[in-house]
Every structure is written in structure tokens, then in C-alpha cells.
Amino acid sequence: MSIYLPIAEMPVSGLLVLLLSALVGFVSGLTGLGGGFIMTPMLIFMGIPAPVAVATQASQITATSVSGLLAQARRRMVDWRMGLLLSTGGVLGSTFGVSIFSTLLAAGQIDILITLLYVLFLTVIGALMLFESFMAMRAAGKPIARPAPRPSYTAFNKLPFLMRFPRSGLYISVLPPLALGFGVGVLAAIMGVGGAFILAPAMIYLLRMPTNVVIGTSLLQVLIVAAVVTLLQATITQKVDMLLAAILIVGGVIGAQLGARLGARLPGEQLRAALAIVVFGAAAKLLWDLLTPPAYLYVLDPS
Amino acid sequence: MRAAILLAAALCCAALAQAQERAPEPEIVAPPPAPADAAPRIIAAPSPAPTRRPRRAQTAQPGGEPDTDFPAAIAQETFAATSSYQGAEVTVFGYTPDRMRRGDVVVAVRGPPQTAVVRRKFRFLAFWVNGDPVRFEDAPSFLAVYSTRPLREIASPRAIWELRLDPAASARLVGATPADADASAYRRALVRLRRQSGLYVEEPEGLELDANALFHRQIKIPASAPLGEYTIEIFWFRDNRLIARQENTLNVARQGIERTIHDLATTQGFFYGILAVMLALGGGWASAMIFRKT
Numbered sequence: 001m002s003i004y005l006p007i008a009e010m011p012v013s014g015l016l017v018l019l020l021s022a023l024v025g026f027v028s029g030l031t032g033l034g035g036g037f038i039m040t041p042m043l044i045f046m047g048i049p050a051p052v053a054v055a056t057q058a059s060q061i062t063a064t065s066v067s068g069l070l071a072q073a074r075r076r077m078v079d080w081r082m083g084l085l086l087s088t089g090g091v092l093g094s095t096f097g098v099s100i101f102s103t104l105l106a107a108g109q110i111d112i113l114i115t116l117l118y119v120l121f122l123t124v125i126g127a128l129m130l131f132e133s134f135m136a137m138r139a140a141g142k143p144i145a146r147p148a149p150r151p152s153y154t155a156f157n158k159l160p161f162l163m164r165f166p167r168s169g170l171y172i173s174v175l176p177p178l179a180l181g182f183g184v185g186v187l188a189a190i191m192g193v194g195g196a197f198i199l200a201p202a203m204i205y206l207l208r209m210p211t212n213v214v215i216g217t218s219l220l221q222v223l224i225v226a227a228v229v230t231l232l233q234a235t236i237t238q239k240v241d242m243l244l245a246a247i248l249i250v251g252g253v254i255g256a257q258l259g260a261r262l263g264a265r266l267p268g269e270q271l272r273a274a275l276a277i278v279v280f281g282a283a284a285k286l287l288w289d290l291l292t293p294p295a296y297l298y299v300l301d302p303s
Numbered sequence: 304m305r306a307a308i309l310l311a312a313a314l315c316c317a318a319l320a321q322a323q324e325r326a327p328e329p330e331i332v333a334p335p336p337a338p339a340d341a342a343p344r345i346i347a348a349p350s351p352a353p354t355r356r357p358r359r360a361q362t363a364q365p366g367g368e369p370d371t372d373f374p375a376a377i378a379q380e381t382f383a384a385t386s387s388y389q390g391a392e393v394t395v396f397g398y399t400p401d402r403m404r405r406g407d408v409v410v411a412v413r414g415p416p417q418t419a420v421v422r423r424k425f426r427f428l429a430f431w432v433n434g435d436p437v438r439f440e441d442a443p444s445f446l447a448v449y450s451t452r453p454l455r456e457i458a459s460p461r462a463i464w465e466l467r468l469d470p471a472a473s474a475r476l477v478g479a480t481p482a483d484a485d486a487s488a489y490r491r492a493l494v495r496l497r498r499q500s501g502l503y504v505e506e507p508e509g510l511e512l513d514a515n516a517l518f519h520r521q522i523k524i525p526a527s528a529p530l531g532e533y534t535i536e537i538f539w540f541r542d543n544r545l546i547a548r549q550e551n552t553l554n555v556a557r558q559g560i561e562r563t564i565h566d567l568a569t570t571q572g573f574f575y576g577i578l579a580v581m582l583a584l585g586g587g588w589a590s591a592m593i594f595r596k597t
Contacts, residue, residue, distance in 0.1 A: 004388040004526060006557065006564040011389055011526040059583040066587030067594075108422060112432045227580045234568065234576030242564050242579055243386065249583060253590035290430045298492030299433060301420035 007241035008052045014247060017046075021251030022258075025064065029259020031272055035252070036061050036193035037125065041118060041282065048244070049302045050111050054101070054192030055233035055240045060248040061194040061226040064256050065219050071260075072216030079167035079213045083220030085174055086181035086199070090225035093185025098232040101190050105237060108301055115286050117191050122283035125197050129276035133269040168209045168217075176207060181221060189229050194222040373549035374398055375537045380551070383558040390526040391555050396519035399539055404516045406541035407450060407457040410509075411468055412522050412553075414445030414502075415531035419474065421489045421496075423481075435481040437489040442474035443467075445502050445528040449509035449520055457540045466538065466545070470494045470503045501525055530555045 003014040020042055028035030036057055043053035072078055104110040159173035180202050184195035199218040203209045209217070234240040375397020382391040395410050419442040422433040448468050450457060458466070467473040471494050480486050497503040502525075510518050524533065533553040539546050557565055567575045 002389055003386050004384060004561060006386075006561045007568055009529065059579045062580060062583035063587035063590075066584055067591040070588065070591040108420065108433050108436055112430070116430070227583070230580050230583065231573070231576035234579055235572040238568050238572050238575075240568065240576065240579050242568070242575070242582065243560070245579060246582065246586075249586040253586060257590060257594040292431075293426075294424050294431055296492075296496075297424050298489065298496065299422050299424060300493065300496045301422065301436065 003243065003247070005048075005052075005241050005244050007056075007239060008048050008244060010047065012046065012048070012244075017244070017247045018251040021060070021248045022255035025252035025255025025257075026259035026262075027255075027275060028064065028252075029256035029261075030263045030266065031129075031259075031275060033125075033197055033275075035064065035256075037118070037121065037191070037197065037279075039248070039252075040192035041286075043244075044114075049239075050114055051101075051105055051237060051239045052241050052244070054114065054190070055230075055237055056244045056248065057192035058188070058226050058229040058233060059240060059242075059245040060252050061188075062223060062230055063249040064252050065194060065223040065226060067253055067256065069216065069219040069223055072219060075216075077213050078216035078220055079165060079209070080220070081163075082165050082168055082170075082177060082207075082209065082213075083217045085163075085177045086184075086217070086221040087224040089178035089181025089183075090185035090188070090221050091228050093182035093187075094189040094225050094229045095185075095232060096182075097186040097189025098229065098236055100186070101233075102237050112290075114191060115290060117187070119283050119287045119290070121187075121191070121193075121198070122279050122286070126276045126279035126283060128197075128201060129272050129279065133272040133276065136269045137273070168207075168213055170207070170209065172207065180206070181225075184221070185225050185229075188222075188225050189232070194226055196222050373537050373539060373547045374400065375549055377535055377551045377553060380553055382553070382555040384530050384555055384561055385557075385559045386561055388526055388561070390528075391524040391553070392521060393524070393535070393553060394519055394521050395535060395537065396517070397537060397549075398515065398517045399512060400547065401541070402516055404512050404514075406539055406546065407452050408510050408512065408518055409448065409450040409454070409457065409468065409538040409540065410520060410522070411449075411466075411536045411538070412445070412447040412524065413443045413467075413534045413536070414524075414528050415443075415533070416441040416473070417444045417529065418442070418477075419493050421493050423484070423489070423492075435484075437480050437484065437486065438477050439474035439490065439493060440477045442493060443470065444531075445524060445533070446470045446497075447504035447506075447522060447524075449506045449522070451508070451510045451512060451518075453507035454505075457543070458545070459543055462543075462545060466536075470497065470505075500527065502528055524555065530557060 001014040002011045003017075004011045021039060024035045024039045024042070027033075027038065039060065040053050040057045043057065044050050048056075069078070101110065104113055159175050161174045162171060163174050164171050180199065184199050187193065187198070188195045196215075196218045199221060200214050203214045203218060204211060230240060375395065378394040378396070382393075397408075399406055399408060419439045420436045421439070422436055424431045425434045426432075448454070454463050454468060458468075463469050464472045471490050474490055474493060476486050476490070480489070494503060510520055512518050522535075531554075533555065535551045535553055537549045537551075539548070556562075567578070
């Protein structure tokens with residue numbers, strides 16, 4: 001089933017894209033990661049121009065995060081105040097990110113930047129995932145792993161504009177969440193990812209939020225930022241391909257639901273470790289391609 | 304289907320015309336100038352009035368006569384690029400005005416001109432990154448040239464260049480090249496890369512004249528080539544000279560949902576963005592609802 005994409009201006013196999021997005025959705029449902037960081041490079045690998053892949057991926061992230069957020073909200077696992085604060089930073093950051101994106105698109109350097117950022121973040125994600133699953137596997141063997149006590153004071157308390165976050169039990173400055181949201185927003189716009197993979201660890205280790213509200217709260221930020229990025233990309237770069245988005249959304253949400261259901265029955269930590277190795281492999285491949293002399297020195301800009 | 308019927312009709316007409324012509328005059332170099340003769344007129348009927356190029360008239364006809372119409376046509380002039388678009392296929396057919404089958408035919412299919420941007424990678428720190436752009440204006444986005452013999456045996460290098468039968472010929476360098484860069488290397492790279500992706504096609508023996516001096520050729524425009532207006536030029540060379548030429552246009556246009564989406568995205572970006580967000584929100588919400596119940 002070949003489908004001609006109106007914005008990418010190329011035919012793709014609809015079934016292949018559907019299966020891939022379902023597979024990525026499945027993995028993200030299983031591991032709790034968004035999946036944008038797998039799907040976007042895969043689309044690029046399939047020959048879809050990087051700008052179209054990044055811009056379109058934002059709309060798929062919007063869809064998957066809505067369905068995740070609804071599930072978390074039902075269980076009251078969302079710190080709305082913190083989420084909205086992160087989102088404010090995120091919206092500012094993504095606006096900035098989209099303007100960087102369109103500048104680099106015009107300068108012809110967007111592919112290099114996207115690749116470099118992917119190398120960097122895939123390595124970080126891979127390392128984090130491997131570390132966490134390793135710790136969890138080790139902890140599983142021991143009787144009780146006592147969590148480190150949360151300190152009542154952090155360095156952030158010295159900053160001004162303190163605010164109370166009852167759901168998270170925090171009383172901290174609004175500046176760190178705003179800055180964190182901003183940084184993740186920039187990445188979301190440039191890389192076509194949701195950014196939960198950076199946001200979630202940062203919320204736990206930097207903001208010291210309780211783990212149970214982290215997923216729901218980060219989903220709120222991801223949702224708002226992805227929706228804004230979709231809108232900005234459509235308005236500024238005009239690279240959102242709605243036909244591609246529709247296929248990605250259908251495949252992604254179905255895959256995510258199946259993954260979430262099966263996740264309970266599968267050895268999650270081993271899967272995370274396996275995924276971490278795949279992620280490392282992808283980072284190494286991208287880096288290798290950037291470092292080795294190309295077979296042919298000339299390239300054509302996509303028209 | 305339509306192409307097949309037209310082709311059959313053309314073959315019949317051409318054969319008929321030749322049978323008629325054979326008797327009175329043994330050698331006809333050019334087709335009859337007046338439309339009184341039925342055969343070429345019928346064959347040429349599906350094509351639009353060929354746009355003549357007076358500036359070519361001199362090279363084409365040393366005697367000062369204008370170009371002659373070529374009895375050739377394409378089988379279909381519009382193609383709809385719907386969501387199932389997989390490229391266009393068109394049949395070009397006709398016959399050489401010379402019944403002795405002398406001379407050669409060249410068919411050139413040219414895509415809409417675009418500015419092509421070529422870059423040379425260079426090493427920056429440890430990484431290979433894209434260098435400064437070199438722009439070529441009016442480079443055909445697609446060019447397929449079919450001929451009865453290799454072009455070099457048919458026409459002079461100058462004619463090949465002037466008629467833009469060489470893919471490098473129409474790419475016009477604009478702006479400055481980066482310091483110490485050789486523009487012709489960039490031009491060669493453009494041709495090579497487009498050849499690799501199947502956008503520049505050359506088939507030096509891709510046309511065949513049959514016993515009645517008829518030719519027909521199925522031409523495939525791949526889906527990776529841009530949409531828009533294509534020109535199909537048909538040339539007849541003899542003794543290294545261009546005797547006749549004809550130009551047809553072929554339009555590949557978006558239709559249906561392709562057109563709606565593309566037009567909306569390019570003219571109403573903000574509204575399109577709102578729609579894309581709604582689609583995503585709706586899709587996510589619907590899936591959450593569906594999967595909660597089961």
C-alpha cells in the first residue's frame with residue numbers, strides 16, 4: 001500500500017510506516033519512554049527529509065502524550081501546578097527552538113545539528129537506561145533497597161520566587177522548573193522528540209519530585225510543548241505532513257496501549273537494558289557516519 | 304488504456320499516410336507543410352499547438368525555413384497525483400517524416416526547473432559537515448533523454464548543449480562559489496547525484512524506428528521527481544542537423560486529499576497547524592477511550 005505524502009513529496013509504504021510506528025509505540029508503552037527519539041531517526045532513515053520527520057513527529061508525540069496523560073490523571077498522578085510551570089518554560093523554549101530550526105534549515109546545516117544532538121542524547125539515554133536497569137536488577141536480588149532520604153533543603157531554595165507545590169510536597173523557586181522546561185522545549189523543537197527522557201530524570205534528581213507524579217507531570221509538559229511545536233512548525237517551516245502524522249498517530253497509540261498492557265507481564269528491566277544497548281548502537285552508528293570520510297564529498301540539498 | 308488506443312490509431316494513420324505518399328513522391332524529407340494531409344494532423348491532434356522557438360529556426364533550418372511540425376504526440380497530457388501516486392507513465396509516439404528511415408529521433412522529457420543547491424562536505428574538527436552552498440538555477444528537476452543512437456553520433460556537441468540535451472547544460476550558476484571552489488566540479492556532482500537517484504536518465508538506444516519509420520516509447524516519471532509541468536520535446540536530426548522538432552507539455556498535478564493538504568499547509572499554515580493539533584489530540588483521546596473500555 002503505497003502512499004504519496006503531500007508535504008514530504010515522496011511515496012512511502014503505508015503498511016511499513018504503520019508497523020514501525022506501532023512497534024515504537026509498543027516499546028514506549030513498555031518502557032515509559034516517549035519513543036520520539038526512536039521514531040524520528042527511523043523516519044529519516046526511510047528517506048523522509050529530516051525537517052519533515054522532525055516537524056511531523058511533534059504531532060504524533062501530542063497524540064501519544066494525551067492518551068498517557070489521561071491515564072495518569074485518572075489515577076491523580078499529575079502535579080498540575082508543576083506541569084504548567086514546566087510547560088511555560090517549554091513553550092518559550094520551543095518557540096526559540098523552532099526559530100533556530102528554521103534558521104539552520106535555511107543555512108543547510110540542520111541535518112548535521114540533528115545528527116549531533118542525537119549522538120549526544122542517545123548516548124546519555126542509553127547510559128541512563130542501562131544504569132537504571134542494572135541498579136533495579138541488582139536491587140531485585142536484595143531484600144529491601146532503602147531509598148535515600150530526600151533532603152529538605154536543596155541548593156534551589158536559595159533562589160528567589162519560591163512557590164509551594166502541594167502535590168509534590170515541594171517548596172522551591174520557580175526558576176529551576178522554568179529553566180528545565182525551556183531547555184527541554186528547545187530540544188523538542190529541534191530534535192522531534194518529546195523530551196520526557198531528560199525531563200523525568202531531571203525532575204527526580206534535580207527538582208527532587210516524588211517518583212509517582214513524575215511520569216504524569218512530565219506528560220503534561222510534553223503534551224503542551226508538542227502541541228505548540230506542531231503549531232509553530234506548521235506555521236513557520238510548513239513541514240508538518242498531516243497524512244504521515246495520521247499514520248504515525250494510529251500506529252503509535254495502538255502500539256503504546258498494547259505495550260502498556262503487556263508491560264506488566266514482561267521482564268521490564270531486562271527489556272530496558274536491551275533497549276539501552278540498541279540506543280547505544282544507534283548513537284555509535286550516527287557518530288561513525290559523521291567521523292568517517294564520506295564516499296562522495298558532494299551532497300544536494302533536498303528541494 | 305487510452306494510450307494504447309491512441310497509439311494504435313496513430314500507427315494506423317501513419318501507415319496509411321505512408322502508403323498514400325509512397326506513390327507520388329519517393330522521398331519526403333519533411334512532412335507536408337499544410338494541414339491538408341490527413342495523417343499527421345490526426346496524429347498530432349491530441350497534442351497542444353507546439354510552441355515554436357524562432358531562435359532555434361536558424362540552426363534547425365539552414366535554408367531559412369521555419370521549423371516543421373513533427374508528426375508525434377504524447378498519449379496523455381495530465382496526470383493526477385493522488386495519495387496513491389506512484390509516478391506517471393506516458394507514451395510518446397510518432398513517425399519520422401522520412402520514409403527511408405534516415406535520420407535519428409531524440410525524445411527529451413524535462414521536469415519543472417528548480418534551483419539546485421550543491422554542497423561539498425569538509426572536515427570541521429573531527430566531523431564531516433556541509434560546506435557553503437553553490438546554487439544552480441534552472442537545473443531541470445528531471446531529465447530523461449532517449450535517442451535512436453548515442454547523441455554524439457546524432458548531433459554536434461554544440462547542438463546537444465544548446466538544445467539542453469545534456470543535463471549539465473541548463474544548470475546556470477548563480478551567486479558566488481566558495482573560495483577556491485571549482486564550479487564545474489559542483490556541476491558534475493549535481494548531474495552525478497541526480498543520475499544516482501534516477502532523476503537524470505539517458506538511454507542512447509532507447510528509441511527504435513520500426514520498418515515504417517514509426518517509433519513509440521513508454522516513459523516513466525518516477526514518484527520521486529517533483530510534481531508540476533513537464534515538457535516533452537521530440538527532435539528529428541539528419542546528417543548532424545536538426546530538421547524538425549515538436550514540444551508537448553504534460554502536467555502532473557496534485558489532486559484530492561493531496562491537493563487539499565498541500566494547499567492548506569502552504570497557504571494557511573496556522574489553520575493547518577490547528578487542524579494537525581486537533582487531529583493529534585482527537586487521536587490520542589479516542590485511543591484512550593477505546594482501550595479503557597476493552
